[in-house]
Amino acid sequence: MFNAKKIVATAAIFGAGFAAFSSSSVVQAEPVSNSYAIVGSDTLEDVVNAIVNGTAITGATVRVTINGATLGSFDATGAPYIITKPGGVRFSRPNGSGEGFQALSASIGDANVANNNLFTSGTYQNKGEASVSGSGGATMPASLKNININGQVDLSRSSSSDPKTTKQTAADATATIVRVPFARDAIAIVMAPALATAVCAAEGQTGTCVPYLTAAQLGSLYETASANPTLTINGTVITFKPVIPQAGSGTRKDFLGKVVTGTKDSNNQTPAFLAAETAGYVATGQEHDAISAAFIAAGDAAIEPMSASRWIAMKNGASYDKSGNAVIGAVATSTTLVNSVIASPVTVTAGVYSPNASYYADTTWGRDVFLFVERARIDSAFTAGGTITAGSKYDANLAALLDPTLNTLANTATTGASKVGKVKLAYGFLAPLSTDLAYFAPSYVGSK
Amino acid sequence: MKETMKKNLLRAGVVAAAAAMLLGNIAPAQAAYQSNGSFGAVYLYDGTYTLGNSYTWTGEVVGSASATASDSVLACPASSTGVSTFLSTVGNVATPGSWNAFAPIAFSAGTKNVLQPNLSPSAQINGNALGVKTSGGTFALGVACTSNNGVTVLASFYRTITVTASTGAWVADATAVDSVGNSLPTPTITLTTPTTNAAAAGRTAGQVFVGDVLTVNKNQPAVFPADYTTTYQWKRNGNAISGQTGATYTVVDADGYAKISADVIYTAAGVSVTKSSTQTGMILGGSAVLGGTVSLSAGVSAIQNGFLELSIPTNAAASFGSASIVNNYSVTTGTLGNVQVNDTRWITTDGWDLQADVATFTSGGNTIAKSNLGFAPKVVTGSTTATGVTAAAATTAGSATYPTAFASAAKNADLGLTGVSVLNADLTLRAPRTTPAGTYASTVTLTLATK
Known part of the structure; x- marks a missing residue:
């Protein structure tokens, strides 16, 4: 950074990169990771970016590095593709928790097995296409499909506890991916101002308007068979225009899992919901974005699920503010609605937004969020049923990054400006309710 | 990530307020x-x-x-x-x-x-x-x-x-405030308001006159630790001037022909360090003048009279060369070797006489009469500091008589700085023709006497 020699050296490295990989890589639009690459959840992208890129949101500079190297975290959205490692391949950008898990699965697949590391994002971004099939959109260039990404992804961010596969036990030989608790978030809802005002009025709220709906009410909206679904609240009929985050979003999957009631597929989608989305009764937007085209188009009746943490981060200026003029509301349960008074997901003190611990503690609407990693890399005893030698893939640096007792990615200490947990708090995250690890099989099998 | 960078730029302005409230x-x-x-x-x-x-x-x-x-x-x-x-x-x-x-x-x-x-x-x-x-x-x-x-x-x-x-x-290593002041700047003094007194009319650069206003410059760099407190002390010839603890000092008449300096005393964390300026030149233009009388009073101590002594090296022996035949005589020449007379009788300056006597030369049962030894005294210049010392006349081998005078110092002569006289003599032994060959020994006896 400070001397000419280093600048010259950097230029030389780039030059070499172009020469060696000119056939597969064109101009690289964004930096690559110096060590580990993290992809996945939109919900977690800003807080992870802050932690690995360095932030002074707490007053102290907090940056997690390892063994003299920086990490790279890649957003869920942006250019349609990313390159994560020096000289690495260009592949379609994983958008959301599910695709992050998918990319991690592809990255750790056995490189000796043909087609075992191929990855295609389900979303060809910036083209307005969305798909949950994992085969890419119709207009996606062939050069972005079925890219071998072996070794290109080390960690995936996930706002969902089980983004692609079902939880296994530690003893399962196929449980080659481990889930590490990262923080605790909560799912809330946001509404257009006029809708929020109408709901609060119907609910008889006289103080600060915190519109709330029950899971059953939300379920009826997101499995609606009507172009203009309504709810009757204390006798007042109110029309809603539901918006749902894009496919692959962990928030979408979590939210649907809690509100829809029909038979759910692996992404918690029911036939009724898919029918409503296909018909446009439920608009598809972008998660944590109250200024998305879909939300704006929904006008005064707009409602969509929202991560409480992202709302706090946006309102505190920690994240790019896409809150627009929407109003945050709550999902009412026996614990969030006490004596008819709703616990708001967030509290505001002197203009600073903070998580409301009681709302976050709700076992339905509060949610732990995670990082996923290949198990053998942080568990020196794991043999995957004898298919790998214990310790052969163990990486002490990666293990240190995920050790909650260290001031690294999994840290949850909220006392002290130098702590990673304090950064998470500023981004609207509390410590996870459970610190237990969980085990999963990879989602990816075969070519796509 | 490109987008992330864009986001970071956008958020920068808002973070300030939030962070300020997070930390109190x-x-x-x-x-x-x-x-x-x-x-x-x-x-x-x-x-x-x-x-x-x-x-x-x-x-x-x-x-x-x-x-x-x-x-x-x-x-x-x-x-x-x-x-x-x-x-x-x-x-x-x-x-x-x-x-x-x-x-x-x-x-x-x-x-x-x-x-x-x-x-x-x-x-x-x-x-x-x-x-x-x-x-x-x-x-x-x-x-x-x-x-x-x-x-x-x-x-x-x-x-x-x-x-x-x-x-x-x-x-x-342990932390410690710099008690020596290695990192603190050395102050200097500048003339900020020259006096208009007539005495200073012919001022040249660097001169300081009574009535001038001097200012001490701490010479602190632009970036300097904020919590040092500083005080000043002006000094005249290195001694504190009572009450003069400001950053400026007006030179007073009492400073005439003295030199002025200033100390800056830095204090932080309970540690004080003094940094001193160099002194000005002598203050000019005051009423003080240079000159006057000096009273002299010197005591004189009596000089103690010394002594007279003869100093002959232990085991002193004259050195002779080989014998040679001259006019059918066996002739052998040599020197006596240095002997020294010390006379420190500074007060009485009595003078002295040194006399030499010679014993008969013998070799087994054979002898050579002492009259056959020629003795030529001399004063060794360079080593002799006493003055008035003279060597006696030489004797002639074959007709010499002993005892004979060697040297003398006149009475009342100046003894010089040390009173040292170094003397020697050239010796000539001419053996009678009948003398059998051999090595003949004798002794020279020196006798020193005061006059």
């Missing part, structure tokens, strides 16, 4: 030069915010300006535009291009303060921290406040540490 109880920084040259004290706290000095290579450690609170900020100068943590050799603290390793960090929003900087050597991600771990040694570890995009170091807060080679375990 950060003590003001203390910044007094430390004995190792650090701009201020840096205390080290571990991951539990416990104060310590000894850490592992990867151990969590943050810096604070306080020994009692882990969250006391290090206050960079207001002109700072950047800040880094760094690990360098002690001599390269202010040379970013020569740091062993560093990591750019950020100020607390809206300030130039650095809160809890991550001082773990392993977190210095740029450069070659692992080289330090491998080699071990003495290094500086701390925070550098910079400008010019990191090229210029305005101030450095750091600890001197000793790293154990290979393990990278390290220990920080």
Whole structure:
């Protein structure tokens, strides 16, 4: 950074990169990771970016590095593709928790097995296409499909506890991916101002308007068979225009899992919901974005699920503010609605937004969020049923990054400006309710 | 990530307010030069915010300006535009291009303060921290406040540490305020308001006149620790002038022909250091004059009379050459060797006479009469400091008579500085023709007598 020699050296490295990989890589639009690459959840992208890129949101500079190297975290959205490692391949950008898990699965697949590391994002971004099939959109260039990404992804961010596969036990030989608790978030809802005002009025709220709906009410909206679904609240009929985050979003999957009631597929989608989305009764937007085209188009009746943490981060200026003029509301349960008074997901003190611990503690609407990693890399005893030698893939640096007792990615200490947990708090995250690890099989099998 | 960068730019302005409210109880920084040259004290706290000095290579450690609170900020100068943590050799603290390793960090929003900087050597991600771990040694570890995009170091807060080679375990030296003042500037005195007195009309550069107003300049650099208090003391010929403790001083008549200097006394963290200016030249233009009488009073001590002595080297022996035949005589020549007369009778100056007598030469039962020895006295110049010393006349071999006069010093003659007379004599032995060959021995007896 400070001397000419280093600048010259950097230029030389780039030059070499172009020469060696000119056939597969064109101009690289964004930096690559110096060590580990993290992809996945939109919900977690800003807080992870802050932690690995360095932030002074707490007053102290907090940056997690390892063994003299920086990490790279890649957003869920942006250019349609990313390159994560020096000289690495260009592949379609994983958008959301599910695709992050998918990319991690592809990255750790056995490189000796043909087609075992191929990855295609389900979303060809910036083209307005969305798909949950994992085969890419119709207009996606062939050069972005079925890219071998072996070794290109080390960690995936996930706002969902089980983004692609079902939880296994530690003893399962196929449980080659481990889930590490990262923080605790909560799912809330946001509404257009006029809708929020109408709901609060119907609910008889006289103080600060915190519109709330029950899971059953939300379920009826997101499995609606009507172009203009309504709810009757204390006798007042109110029309809603539901918006749902894009496919692959962990928030979408979590939210649907809690509100829809029909038979759910692996992404918690029911036939009724898919029918409503296909018909446009439920608009598809972008998660944590109250200024998305879909939300704006929904006008005064707009409602969509929202991560409480992202709302706090946006309102505190920690994240790019896409809150627009929407109003945050709550999902009412026996614990969030006490004596008819709703616990708001967030509290505001002197203009600073903070998580409301009681709302976050709700076992339905509060949610732990995670990082996923290949198990053998942080568990020196794991043999995957004898298919790998214990310790052969163990990486002490990666293990240190995920050790909650260290001031690294999994840290949850909220006392002290130098702590990673304090950064998470500023981004609207509390410590996870459970610190237990969980085990999963990879989602990816075969070519796509 | 491209988008992320864009987001970071956009959010920067708003973060300030939020962060300021998140943090409320950060003590003001203390910044007094430390004995190792650090701009201020840096205390080290571990991951539990416990104060310590000894850490592992990867151990969590943050810096604070306080020994009692882990969250006391290090206050960079207001002109700072950047800040880094760094690990360098002690001599390269202010040379970013020569740091062993560093990591750019950020100020607390809206300030130039650095809160809890991550001082773990392993977190210095740029450069070659692992080289330090491998080699071990003495290094500086701390925070550098910079400008010019990191090229210029305005101030450095750091600890001197000793790293154990290979393990990278390290220990920080104790903190201590610079009690010697190595980092403090030396003040100077300037003439700020010259007097208009007529006496100063012919002033030349550097002269100071009674009536001039002098000002002490602390010569502090633009970037200077904020919490030093300074006081002044003006001095006349090195002695404090009562009541003169301001930054300026008007030279008074009493200063005439004296020299003026000023002390700046720096105090911080209970430690005071005095830095002194050089003295002015002699103050001119006062009523004092140079001149007057000097009373002289000298005592005279009586000189003690000394003594007269003859000094002959122990086992003294004359040296003779080989015999040769001259006019059918066996002739042998030699010298007596130096003898010394010391006469320190400074008061009486009696004078002295030295006489020589010779015994008969013998070789077994054979003899040579002493009249056959010629004795030619001489004063050894250069070694003789007494004056008035004269050698006696020589005797002639074959007709000599003994005892004979050797040398004398006249009465009342000056004895010179030391009263030393060094004397010698040339000897000639002419044996009678009937004398059998052989080695003949004799003795010269010297007798010294006062006149």
